[in-house]
Amino acid sequence: MEAQPTSASPVSAGPLALTAGARTVLRPAAAARITGGLWEARRTANAHRSIPGGYDRLEEAGNLHNLRLAAGEADGEYAGDLPFMDSDVHKWLEAAAWQLGDPGTTAATSAELTGRIAELAGLLARAQQSDGYLQTHFQVRKPGVRFEELDWGHELYCAGHLIQAAVAHARTTGGSELLDVARRFADHIDERFGTGENRIDGICGHPEIETALVELYRCTGERRHLDRARWFVDRRGHGLLPEGRFGSRYWQDHVPVREADAVAGHSVRQLYLLAGVVDVYAETGDRTLLETAERLWEEMGATRTYLTGGVGSHHKDEAFGDPYELPPERAYTETCAAIASVMFGWRLLLATGRARYADHLERVLFNGFLSGVSLDGERYVYVNPLQVRDGHERDDGDHTAFRTRWFRCACCPPNVMRLLASLPHYMAAADGEGLVLHQYATGTYASDGIAVRVSTDYPWRGRVEVSITETAGGDRPLTLRVPHWARGRWSVSVAGEPLGPDEARDEDGWLRLRRRWQPGDTVVLDLDLAPRLTTPPERADAVRGCVAVERGPLVYCVEQVDQPAGTRLEDLRLDTGHALTSEERPGLLGGTVTVGATAHTAAPGSSTSWWPYGRYGESGERTGEAPGEPFEMTAVPYHLWAHREHGPMRVWIPVDGSRSDAVRD
Amino acid sequence: MEAQPTSASPVSAGPLALTAGARTVLRPAAAARITGGLWEARRTANAHRSIPGGYDRLEEAGNLHNLRLAAGEADGEYAGDLPFMDSDVHKWLEAAAWQLGDPGTTAATSAELTGRIAELAGLLARAQQSDGYLQTHFQVRKPGVRFEELDWGHELYCAGHLIQAAVAHARTTGGSELLDVARRFADHIDERFGTGENRIDGICGHPEIETALVELYRCTGERRHLDRARWFVDRRGHGLLPEGRFGSRYWQDHVPVREADAVAGHSVRQLYLLAGVVDVYAETGDRTLLETAERLWEEMGATRTYLTGGVGSHHKDEAFGDPYELPPERAYTETCAAIASVMFGWRLLLATGRARYADHLERVLFNGFLSGVSLDGERYVYVNPLQVRDGHERDDGDHTAFRTRWFRCACCPPNVMRLLASLPHYMAAADGEGLVLHQYATGTYASDGIAVRVSTDYPWRGRVEVSITETAGGDRPLTLRVPHWARGRWSVSVAGEPLGPDEARDEDGWLRLRRRWQPGDTVVLDLDLAPRLTTPPERADAVRGCVAVERGPLVYCVEQVDQPAGTRLEDLRLDTGHALTSEERPGLLGGTVTVGATAHTAAPGSSTSWWPYGRYGESGERTGEAPGEPFEMTAVPYHLWAHREHGPMRVWIPVDGSRSDAVRD
Incomplete structure (x- = not known):
């Protein structure tokens, strides 16, 4: 089945179905399908291994048992020690629902997922209480307690994930079984919360319901869900939550949303909240919300984002660090973040149409996100550090540095599944006149009167070929993104003719080609993927004197192996005077490109002294070995780390000249 | 009252009273008293502010209420949410007891403390159960539960602190009220634990009882307490504790003690355990224990110790990091550690007689420890970072970067109190022939036939004058330590005559002066306190390209103010080409010496771009401001940070040449 080229409806069947009146510059493309390349391989693993395996993990970990307990269909204790066990089920359902919406899904997988969804939708309906409330933790362990422990209870968080699953299911199948359950819960929440008499003036310790309620509004047209989302945003930052163990920043209750200057606290909480903030803007036109979201995004990028696009420097509270606090070995950078x-x-x-957000999207997708799941879709990491040391201790409870099938707190795996299952929707957009290709993956994309086929080996090769397959006629723009790392290092041709500087000009990252396009027309974008060295921000103390290797959109790392x-x-010390090389390695790690660089090993200083600090500039010889001979260092894409052994790894590599001449005591 | 110069008994009245048969090279000096200088001022604040105030805090926080609950003398709920609330009382009692042993304590303070101790000893006796068990958490909240939650229950930990308090009280006052309580609990523990039938084969999640039981043996002569201490050491590392949230390393149960290659897990747990390990060695002669302790100490110093002597890189589990994982802003470096x-x-x-341990002691005392309490003795820090950033967020639950009166988990304040109250005992030792001065503080010290008076302004000035006040006659060595940072930068004179190289030679840090000493003889040691720059270990990535300022034993920091x-x-960038200066500042921070250096501010790079990473070596101009003009940077001793404002601070300062030339996108 081909994507529909000229859908009459601007509404995407993906995670964001903006209303006709939404105040956004772009909209998701009406149709998008990934049919080849890196993402297709990962999405196949997701469909055939991650999602089916996820159901089994939910059974093993007791999430389904908890639902049966609540439904009165099982005996025993609540399984797991976290109150949000249900949300893993909801996120899995959302992933399965998006997968059903992918025309490439095999019949066998579709049948299996359809059956599982029906089974779980029934179970959820039976577990749900008559007034719509549904959270097994409180139903089973604390009957009668409801919305009284908003700080850690996660009831609205779970409701949000339930709603998102239900919307996905309704959009991809037209089915209402899950949506009925979700609407009953959402209605119950809307009746209970608010500032009026006999209402709960409270917010959830974990934002998530805000974005979900906006989508429920988009799905059902019921305005009260949008209003309630806005209300939850408005009530945040007024001290409705207790201080808690980590302070009110942890759940972004330290300052009203519109007054925040910087991202703060628990990274996932902050970013789910901000997703909801943009959603509320889009449907209400409240520009103070958009301004807040842009301000915080920019501050996050400029001061608190790792090279991989990952965020969150603190293990203790899974939180953003201070500005420029970006220690690579203590990067928490949770996959969910x-x-x-x-x-x-x-x-x-979508809200702004600014290319920088697409640049950021690409960086996170190919690096900080993709590292979270193994090539085969069977194992995950929760924490995505930029360095693993020689002598790293593994059992600190974070599972740093090795891939794991499931977690006690299993938020990441089903989150990976739902993003991969819905990923095509994140690839292309439309601006009302034509199609915008802001991410590059082999596939078919269509919206606003243009349908194209994209063929590319991106991110391994820099050539992106876009063939027009259908148009609705007339002058229309086809817009491509020139990634920020490629500015000045690209060319474009139409029908084999290179465009001159007048036309091939990127305006803030966009290459806007307006033509009377005809089927068969071909545009080729060539991006220079020569590997490059990247320097850290001057204030990022933790990686001072280091460089990283990048190639195209990919961050590289060196692994011991x-x-x-x-x-x-x-x-290891990188010799910057030598050129970097790259090599296609079809047999390595599912097919990849390695980067080579000249390096040597530094004298490590004495390792026999009890005191490793030295006196600056003192004459005398350094103890320890002499620097070694230069050798060829091999780097692999960061997202492929920890596939072969649990060994040391690093993204940032010191360069010579970064140390002081010193002797040791 | 003067110290007794030629005590017949080698037994110190301090925290370590080695038995006559103990296998140690040194012993604590028989008498030691600090009468002036930095430590005297801090100890006065401790006696007059910290300790009296601590009693009030124990009342406010409910620790005493919990004891009254257990004694049946109050109604209500257990106060505090931690099971080891009792240990704060015990540590306070230990501090008060040591203070009573100081001849400089005023009569008023002595009377107050004596009364408080009597009151609390009575309360403890009434709270104690008839079989000797005593922990209010379990008695009040979980009656009947005993030694069943050894992982987090802290029962043996509390017992250990009770024993140490009781021993201190017995040694300084001869009183037995507390000792009776402690012995009943220790006897109960000895009866319940063991490998025999009907005994508990278990260890405490928090080591502490090991060192306490050895001291109880030394105090009472009851061998079974030494045997039980050794048994607890031997049983560790065999998986008797569950994995827990942080893995078995957290409580050093991952490997048998003698097989450990490196310090691991929670820093305080690890180091209390190792203190006990050396104690058991000293009284049993089991050299495998001493070898283990030396091996782990050396590994800790060489790879996991901050410049301040602080340890513990992880906030999450208050644990040691991987080797060379020493991020300055995320230094946890708990005061208790x-x-x-x-x-x-x-x-x-004491066990080995090696000067490096005294070097280490000095570094920790003057830096990582002393920063934990304010000059006035009223406020504490729990966490002692080596950097506080501009934009630091304060409410993450750790109270990083500002001084606080008390903590929810209040382990640090009374721990500071007990160390300061017993500090004179840590200053001098004896080697069987004469006196060993391994720390320098104005005061009187005596042991093994030599009594001296030390006069010095150390650590502010480098001159240490030692006057012999009494001797027992004969040829005796007076041994001084040449600190490791002063090697090659010192001189010594006897009776005003500089010693030549033959005699003034430090052997592994010791300057051993053998003479037929006479009262009135004077030895003057001159240590060069010229400020110096220190370089980090080559593998310590987090501070690459930086230097620190040190002067004598003090680590310095720069504060914004x-x-x-x-x-x-x-x-800030330090210009290494200019000389450092120092200035005595009697009016600043209680009287201190500041260090000046030439510095400038680096171009920070663009702060308007959303993406702060750049392309290495690319031509073009850097955005952002030009480097500023050189100016005089002022550094203050690290231990005095955070006394004037809650502003940015840093120990490690980048030097020029530590960055790559780069442009920003």
Whole structure:
């Protein structure tokens, strides 16, 4: 089945179905399908391994058992020690629903997922209480307690994920079984919360319901859900939540949303909230919300984002750090935070039409997000550090540095599944006149009178070929994004003719080609993927004197396993005077491109002294070994780390000249 | 009252009273008293402000209420949400008891403390159960539950602190009220624990009882307490504790003690355990324990110790990081970990007689420990970072970067009190022939046939004058330590005559002066306190390209408040080509010495771009401001930080040449 080229309706069947009156510059493309390349391979693994396996994990971990308990269909104790066990089920349902919406899904998988969804929708309906309330933790463990522990209870958070699953299911199948459950819960919440008499003036410790309620409004047309979303946004930052263990910043209750200067607290909470903030803007036109969202996004990018696009420097409270506090080995950079960042950035892209949000989206997708799931779709990381040290201790409870099938707190795996299952919707947009290709993946995309086929080996190769397959006639723009890392290093041709500087000019990142397009027309964008060295921000102390290797949109890392025997990553120094090389390696890690660089190992200083600090500039010889001979260092894409061994890894590599001449005591 | 110069008994009245058969190279000096200088001022604040105030805090926080509940003398709920609330009382009692042992304590303070101790000893006795058990958390909240939650229950930990308080009280006053309570609990523990039938084969999640039981053995002569301490050491690392949230390393149960290669897990737990390990060695002669302790100490110093001597890189689990994982802004470096490190290092110093342990002791005492309490003794920090950023967020629950009167988890304040109250004992030792001065503070010290008076303005000035006040006759060594930072930069004279190189030679840090000493003889040690720049270990990525300022034993820091207006610490760069200066500032921070250096501010790079990473070596101009003019940067001793404002601070300062030339996108 082909994508429909000239859909009469501007409404996408994806995660964001803006209303006709929404105040956004762009909209998701009406049709988008990924049919080849990196994302297709990952999405196939997601469909065939992650999602089916996820159902089994939910059974094993007791999430389904909890629902059966609430439905009166099982005996025993609530499984798991977290109150939001239900949300894993909801996120899995959302992933399965998006997968059903993909025309490439095999019949067998469709049948299996359809059956599972029906089964779980029935179970949820039976577990739901007569007034619409549904959260097994409170129903089973604390019957009668409701919305009294808003700080850690996660009831509205779970409701939000239920709503998102239901909307996805309704959009891709037209079915109402899940939507009925979600609407009953949403109606109940709307009746209970508010500033009036006998209402709960409270917010959830974990934002999520805001974005979900806006989507429920978009799906059902019921305005009260949009109003309630806005109300939840408005009530945040007024101290309705207790201080808690980590302070009110943790759940963004320290300042009213519109007054915030910077992202703060728990990264996923902050970014889900901001996704909702943009959604409320889009449907209400409240520009103070959009301004807040743009301000916080910019502050986050400029001061608190790792090179991989990952965010969150603190393990303790899974929170943003201070500005420029970006320690690579203590990067928490939770997979869920990358996903939340994609959701937030995508909404800003649509709201504003600014290419920088698409640049950011690409960076997060290919690096900080993609590292969160293994090539085979079977294993995940929760934490995505930019360095793993020689001697790293593994059992600190974060599962840093090795891939795991499931987690005690299993928020990440089903979150990965739902993003991959809905990913085509994140690739292209429309501006009312024509199609906007802001991400590059082989597939078919259509909206606003243009349908195209994209063929590319991106991100491995820089050539992106776009063929027009259908048009609705007339002069229309086809807009391509020139990634920010490629500015000045690209060319474009139409029908084999290179465009001159007048036409091939990117305006703030967009290459806007207006033509009377005909089927068969071909546009080729060539991006220079020569590997490059990247420097950190001057204030990012933790990686001072280091560079990173990047190639196209990919951040690279060095893993111990690829280096000559005896090379210790701790002592690796990159020689910047030599050119970088790249090599296509079809047999490595599912097919990848490695980057080579000249490096040597530094004298590590004495390792026998008890005191490793030295006196600056003192004459005398350094103890320890002499620097080693230059050798070829091999880097692999960061998202492929930890696939071969649990060894040391680093993204940032010191360069010579970064140390002081010193002797040791 | 003067110290007794030639005590017949080698037994110190301090925290370590080695038995006559103990296998140590040194012993604590028989008498030690600090009468002037920095430590005297801090100890006066401790006696007059911290300790009396601490009693009030224990009342306010409910620790005493909990004891009254257990004694049946109050109604209500258990106060506080931690099971080890009792231990704060015990540590306070230990501090008060040591204070009573100081001849400089005023009569009024002595009377007040004596009364408080009597009151609390009575309360503890009434709260104690008939079989000796005593922990209010379990008695009040979980009656009947005992030693069943060894992972988090802290029962043996509290017992340990009770024992240490009781021993201190018995030693300084001869009183038995507290000792009777402690012995009943220790006897109960000895009866309940063990490998035999009907015994509990278990260990406490928080080591502490090991060192306490050895001291109880030393105090009472009851061998079974030493045996039980050894048994607790031996049983550790065999998986008796569950994995827990943070893995078994957290409580050092991942490997048998003697097989450990490196310190691991929660820093305070690890170091209390190792203090006990050395204690068990000292009284049993089991050299495998001493070898383990030395090996782990060396590994800790070489790879996991901050310049301040602080340890613990992880906030999340208050744990050691990986080797060389020493991020300055995320240094957890809990005050209690510094104290535990002092206790451990002091024991190794005595056990081995190696000067490096005294060097380490000095570093921790003057820096990582002393920063934990304010000059006036009224406020504390729990976390001692080496950097506080511009824009630091304060409410993450750690109270980083500002001084606080008390904490929800109030382990640090009474721990500071007990160390300061017993500090004179940590200053001097004896080697069987004569006196060993391994720390320098104005006061009187005596042991093994030599009594001296030390006069010095150390650490502000480098001159240490030692006058012999009494001797027992004969040839005796007076041993001084040449600090490791002063090697090659010192001189010594006896009776005004400089010693030549033959005699003034430090052997592994010790300057051993053997003479037929006469009262009136004077030895003057001159240490060069010229300020110096220090470089980090080559593998410590987080501070690459930086230097720190040190002067004598003191680590320095720069605080925002001392720099020219408009200077942003984030952008400070030290010019290494200029000499450092120092200035005595009697009016600043209780009297201190500041260090001046030439610095400038670096171009911070663009702060308007959303993406702060740049392309290495690309031609073009850097955005942002030009580097500023050189100015005089002022550094203050690290231990005095956060006394004037809650502003930015840093120990490590980048030097020029540490960055790559780069442009920003």
